[in-house]
Each structure stands twice: as C-alpha cells, then as structure tokens.
Amino acid sequence: MLNGNYPVLSQDRLDYVNGTYVTAIARLPQGNGMAVRHAVDGSNLVVGLLERGEAAFATEVSSPYATYRRIHIAEPRREITLTQEVTWETEKIVPPVYVRPLVISVLDKPISVRLNGQHGVHDLWHDVEVSVAPGTILAHDQFWRTSSTMESLIRLASNDELSEGAYRVEMNTGEGLHFIVQMHPKLFWWMVNPDKTRHRDSILTGCLSRAFELIHAEFGDTDRWREFPVLRALHRRLVDDGLGTWEDGNSFNPDEVASRLRPLSFTANPDD
Amino acid sequence: MIDPLDIETIDRPGLEQAQKNLLPKRDSGARGGQEQRAFLHLAIGDDAEFCRIVKSWGLRQGKTPPVMDTPLSERELSDPPWSTECVIASTWEDLPVNLAARPETWTRIHVEMIERGLIRSSYLAASGNGESGKRLIARALKGDDPQPVDACVRTVLRHLGGVIEARANRTAFLDCPLARAWWRHRYAKEAHKCFGRRRVEDLSAALRPAFRWEALVEAMVSKLTVIGDSAIRPALAQCLADGAGGTSREVADLLGWIGRRTTVQALGALGPEYVRKLIAEQFLGSQETA
Numbered sequence: 055m056l057n058g059n060y061p062v063l064s065q066d067r068l069d070y071v072n073g074t075y076v077t078a079i080a081r082l083p084q085g086n087g088m089a090v091r092h093a094v095d096g097s098n099l100v101v102g103l104l105e106r107g108e109a110a111f112a113t114e115v116s117s118p119y120a121t122y123r124r125i126h127i128a129e130p131r132r133e134i135t136l137t138q139e140v141t142w143e144t145e146k147i148v149p150p151v152y153v154r155p156l157v158i159s160v161l162d163k164p165i166s167v168r169l170n171g172q173h174g175v176h177d178l179w180h181d182v183e184v185s186v187a188p189g190t191i192l193a194h195d196q197f198w199r200t201s202s203t204m205e206s207l208i209r210l211a212s213n214d215e216l217s218e219g220a221y222r223v224e225m226n227t228g229e230g231l232h233f234i235v236q237m238h239p240k241l242f243w244w245m246v247n248p249d250k251t252r253h254r255d256s257i258l259t260g261c262l263s264r265a266f267e268l269i270h271a272e273f274g275d276t277d278r279w280r281e282f283p284v285l286r287a288l289h290r291r292l293v294d295d296g297l298g299t300w301e302d303g304n305s306f307n308p309d310e311v312a313s314r315l316r317p318l319s320f321t322a323n324p325d326d
Numbered sequence: 327m328i329d330p331l332d333i334e335t336i337d338r339p340g341l342e343q344a345q346k347n348l349l350p351k352r353d354s355g356a357r358g359g360q361e362q363r364a365f366l367h368l369a370i371g372d373d374a375e376f377c378r379i380v381k382s383w384g385l386r387q388g389k390t391p392p393v394m395d396t397p398l399s400e401r402e403l404s405d406p407p408w409s410t411e412c413v414i415a416s417t418w419e420d421l422p423v424n425l426a427a428r429p430e431t432w433t434r435i436h437v438e439m440i441e442r443g444l445i446r447s448s449y450l451a452a453s454g455n456g457e458s459g460k461r462l463i464a465r466a467l468k469g470d471d472p473q474p475v476d477a478c479v480r481t482v483l484r485h486l487g488g489v490i491e492a493r494a495n496r497t498a499f500l501d502c503p504l505a506r507a508w509w510r511h512r513y514a515k516e517a518h519k520c521f522g523r524r525r526v527e528d529l530s531a532a533l534r535p536a537f538r539w540e541a542l543v544e545a546m547v548s549k550l551t552v553i554g555d556s557a558i559r560p561a562l563a564q565c566l567a568d569g570a571g572g573t574s575r576e577v578a579d580l581l582g583w584i585g586r587r588t589t590v591q592a593l594g595a596l597g598p599e600y601v602r603k604l605i606a607e608q609f610l611g612s613q614e615t616a
Contacts, residue, residue: 060590112595119495120423121509121546121554125594145422148495158592188600189592226339227494234339278494 060184061175063100063157063193072174073098075193077155087141088113090155094134098174099167100157100192107132108161109192113140114154116197117147130160150284157193159186207284208261208318210235212242221257223264225272231282233265251317258318259309266308270300332388333421336430336437340384342490348479349491358472362479369447369482370463376447377437380486391435392417393442400449400458404485406507408527414504415511426512429498432505433487450485451478499543510534516556517563520598524567532567537574541581550585555594558584561601570609580609 061069073096080089092111094100103109110130116123128138140153164187169179186192213236216222221237237245248254273279279300280286292299297311348365350356368376394417402410418426418435425431439445451459462481466474483489487505488497498505514529533539542562546554553559562584571577584605587593593601606612 112592114592114594116551116554118547118551118554120427121499121543121559122423123551123555123558123594125555125592127595145424148424148427156592158595187591189596191590191592224339227342227490282494 059182060186060190061099061169061173061179062191063094063098064195066196069176069179070096070098070100070174071176072096073100075100075155075157075195077195079153079155079198082139082141086144086147087139088153090138090140090153092128092136092138092155092157094157094193096174097172099169100174101134102173103159103186103192104130104134104157105132108159108165109157110160111136111138112156112158113138114156114197115140115142116152116154117142117149118152119148119150120146122147125156125158127158127160152197154197155195156191159188159190159192161186161188164188207288208233208235208258208265210237210242210245212237212239214239221261223261223268225265225268227282231284233261233268235261255317259312259316262315262318263309263312266300266306266312270306270308274300274303274306333391333425333431334388334434335386335425335428336380336433336487337384337386338428338430341430341433341487344380344383345483345489345491348483349476349489358470358475362472362475363467365482366451366463366467366475366478369451370460370467372446372448372460374441377441380433380437385434386430391431391438393435393439393444397444398439398449400446400452401456403445403449404452404454404503406503408530411507411511411530414507415515418508421508426505426508427495427498429486429488429490429502429505431487432498432502435504436486447482450482452485453481494548496543496547499547500540506539510539513559513563517560517567520560521564521602523564529563529567533563538566538571538577541574541577545581545585550581552588552594553581553584557594557596557598557601558588560598561605564598564602565605565610568606568610570605576609580605583608 061067063070063073063075073094076093078091080091082089090113094104100109107130111128112125114123114125122142126138126140128136142151164185166183166185167173168181168183169175171180173179209232211234216236216238218238219241221235221241224234224236226232226234245254245257269279269285273285279289289299292311295314297314298306300306347361350359365379368379394413398410406414421431436445436450440447448458448460448463451463453462463478466478480489484497484501485503488501490497493500499509500506510530510533511526513533514526517529518524518526533542542553545551546559553562562580565571565580571580584593587604593604603612
C-alpha cells in the first residue's frame, strides 16, 4: 500500500540535502503550449531513478474551468535535464491554464528502497525503507499559470467610444479574473509604445488602484475571491510584501498599495 | 457539421452587468423593485421582447446556434430525462468545451430556442417541484414581498445559462439544466469509451443525483481539480455506476481519498483502468489488483 512516507525533491520540502529540482516555463512560439525545462542535479535517489530509466519527467496541465486535466509524460531518456513541449487544443480549455512540472516513477511494479546517505536525503530518512510505486511523485514544482499573474491581471483594450485621453477599468471574470482597461485608441497606442515609461507607469498605477477598489467592493466582505487563483496569488504577494489587502475593511488603501507595486506588467489587445 | 468555434454567444461583460443590475445585493433595498418586476413581466409574456432584451446585453458575433427540431415541455427543460439528454447531446455535439463551459453560450442557445418556439421563456422560472414557471412568476408579481420576486429572477437567470456572480465559472455546470445534461452526457460517454462495461445511459444515471453531481463539479472546477483528470474522472464515473458513493458523505470520502492519494501518486499517469481498480478495491471491496 502506498502512503506519503517517502522523500520528495521540492523547494518546499526538506527531505533532500543533496539535490535540487529546477524548472523553467516558456510559451511555445507557435500554437497553444509550453516548453517546460526540467533539471535535477545532485547525488540522490531521484537522479538514480532517472538515470536507470525508472523515473521520467512529466508535466501536468490543468484548466479547471473546462474540467480538463492531463499528465504528459516525457519519454524516459536516462537524462537528468530535459526540455519537454506540451500542447493542448484551444477548444478544449478555458483560460487560465496551469502547468506543474513533475518527476514520477515509471516502474511497472513497486520497489522497496532502504534509504541511506547515498540517496541524498536528510539524516531523518536514513535506514527508513520506502516503497516506490508506479506513478509516485518523486519531485515536483508548483503550479505555474501559463501567463504570469501580474501580466494577466491588467489587460489594455482600445475603445473608440471613449473621449480622447480617457480610460475605464472593468472587472471581468470570464477567464479566471482580470481587469480590462478600456482606453481611447490614441491613449491605447501610446501605452503600447510610450515615449515616457514613467508616465505610463503612473497611468497603470491608477488602473491597478481602481482594480483594487473593485476587488474591495466586490469581495471585501466575503471570501469568494479565493475562488480565483489570480486573486489568491495577488493576495499572497501583498501579504508577503507587508502590504494591506482588500480584507482590511476601511483601512485598505488601494492607491497606496498600487503605488507600492510599481512597475506593473500588462497585456494589450486592440481587439479586446 | 457546424464550425465549432463560430457560434454566437451573449457578450460576457454585458451578461455580467445585466445580472448585477437584475440581482441587487441584499442590503441595497432594490430587491423586488421595478427592474426585477419588469424582467419577470417579459419572462411571463412568452414573446419576442424577452429575447430582444437578453440580446441587448450584447452579442459576441458568430453563427446562429443550432437547435433541436421538436419543442421541449417545461418538465423536459427543467430536468431533461434520458431521451431529452440524448437530443441535447446530439444537437450540440459539435459545441466545443470552451463554449459549453460558459453561461453566455447557453444563454444565447436558450434565446434561440425561445425565438424558434421550442420553449417558452416562462419555463425558465419553473421550480424543481413541478410548479409551472408561469404560475410562480404570476404569484411573485401579485404580492408585495420582494423575496419571491428576487428568487424568480434568480431562477430564470440560472436556468438561462447561470448566474456568474453567485457561482462564478461553476454556474453553467450546476445551474443550467441544459448545460448540466450536456456535460453529464459527455462524462458518461467518456467513461463508456474507456471501459465499455456499462451503457452510457447507466453511467449518466449514476452522475444524475444532485449530491453526486454537485460534489463532482465543485471538485473539478474549484476545490480538487485533479478529479477532472482524463484518467480519474472516467474511473470515478464507472465506480459510481458500480455502486460506490451512495450518499453525500460517501462521495465526499471518495473524492477526499482520491485527493490525498494524488498528492503522492500521479494517478493520471497510470491510466483509467488502473485508477478504476484502485477505487474499486478501496470502495467496492473488489479483489481486482490495480
């Protein structure tokens, strides 16, 4: 019977003293997918299993709003670094899409391993016998959103119904949650190609401040915001940075918090 | 065969804004007010004006959605039986998942069905206990109590496609009977294709009870998304049809067990048959070895 009693190579675990699992995610230049770079190093159990072809790199793709989840397993090549390309069909997913890099066992049957110093694990694991079953998660990274949090939060859009120089911030829960900043076409194009980035940053700070106001008004007295991963990530960042959050009631200052997050990233689409 | 990516839908921001206007917050004092009453008058009117208003919330351009050939009764719309579920599945067979998950798609589909005379807008207010939508709306409009008025508007919007503010992106799966039937059929077919052990009808029936369906959707969309894995979900549907998860408590235990197991073992990588045997061994006392 499998239980959770075995070491996992991960940034948030202390099981291993010799080894790291480092990943990097990049969008594929064409189509819908990601290039996931996996790299395990050190002298440890995970490296040993990879080199013997008993473990493989894998990537889990998840699109909760489409009830889609799938694990893509890379062909085991007895290597400890690999770039894996994973793709998906546009019509089968609803953004946001998350990916999680993994190393999993690809054994046919469970094996038993008595851990020792050569497995790269902490002293506490020495002389412990563990069972490695098929599919055991040997190493993992966090779930990555396929677009970064701040980039996806603010989206600029061109709107010729607005007066010159005007913009309007609207909340949209259609793709996870994001804020569309409707802008007069001239302002939109200037934001995309600014002659003064500090001026652009100031406008974006105003947009984010308004977005915080909307979050505060919409979710300030409930915890429904936790349903949106982008808001969970944003909340975590605010807490980590020692800033106030929309849960602080009237003491939350959207303008001050927004100004502390400069410079901001954004996406721009004239057809939004 | 229609182009799957080119179906006209209601505009998402427009739909959200309309729902906010029609469903004021509890402490706003606007519940049971003129806006809600006017909307119910349109719904009970069973005419083109209701469709015109919904379309005025905004349209995302595309082809006119396909609809079925024969009208649906109020009961069939509120809780589609197996025969209607088959009609729904075949009518929107080519509907892509990324549209089927959205309330704006089903809202537009309902409007098309009303315009073609296949359903009446008052059907959308029907309750689960057999009382007609027309009677419920009439009773709400007759009294001074804002609660039944608000409840009626909420029901119409839920059945039309879903209420985004209340249940975010789970709403189409949970609140819109047409969408619910479409997804249920899809999951049943998925399990049938994997195992071929039971008929699609039996698998769909296993997913039908509200306590199972709601737990499954809540898990897949928000709380335990691994349940939506292409190997785990069909195995789960098969085991439900085989007798697992007889109560809401048992379903919660089942989902919780899978959730804990997947933190240490990537079940999705092992295939549906492996997962089915594993669940059967744990919850059906099966002697099959995973």
